[in-house]
Amino acid sequence: MTDQPVTTSNTRVRQVEAIVNGTVIDHIPGAMTLKVANLIATANDQVSIGMNLRSERLGRKGVVKISGRELDERTLSRLALIAPSATVSIIRDYQVVQKFPVPMPTMFEDIARCANPNCVTNHEKWSSRLAVVSLEPLRVRCVYCERGFETAELVLV
Numbered sequence: 299m300t301d302q303p304v305t306t307s308n309t310r311v312r313q314v315e316a317i318v319n320g321t322v323i324d325h326i327p328g329a330m331t332l333k334v335a336n337l338i339a340t341a342n343d344q345v346s347i348g349m350n351l352r353s354e355r356l357g358r359k360g361v362v363k364i365s366g367r368e369l370d371e372r373t374l375s376r377l378a379l380i381a382p383s384a385t386v387s388i389i390r391d392y393q394v395v396q397k398f399p400v401p402m403p404t405m406f407e408d409i410a411r412c413a414n415p416n417c418v419t420n421h422e423k424w425s426s427r428l429a430v431v432s433l434e435p436l437r438v439r440c441v442y443c444e445r446g447f448e449t450a451e452l453v454l455v
């Protein structure tokens with residue numbers, strides 16, 4: 299497949315290879331780029347990754363593009379937990395048809411384990427529920443044991 303030159307006036311899509319249809323996740327903090335790609339891509343996805351791109355907002359940023367697919371709600375929640383600054387663009391026929399900040403839920407339900415090893419959710423088959431308590435930096439609190447965490451401490455499920 300050969301890529302056509304991008305004709306949209308949106309310069310952001312030019313920093314890495316253009317895709318015909320799919321999803322672009324932009325403004326990923328540099329260090330999280332590969333983690334985001336691993337999190338979102340399935341074995342059959344065609345993925346382009348741009349690392350250490352210039353960004354006024356983040357200094358260095360990453361971009362991950364997935365061809366032929368838009369992200370479901372659960373994947374967006376996972377993305378919000380590890381890259382809350384990210385933006386999501388939906389691409390159709392080389393054009394950005396929709397662009398939005400990654401939606402931040404008020405509660406992460408069954409997205410990451412509670413990091414307290416004694417928490418009931420790590421011993422019974424309960425889904426974890428982590429309430430968002432602050433946004434910058436993103437911090438959550440377990441609804442069951444009430445312990446608070448920075449998202450870097452959490453392991454996704």
Ligand SMILES: [Zn+2]
Nearest residue numbers: 412417440443
């Ligand atoms: Zn807990």
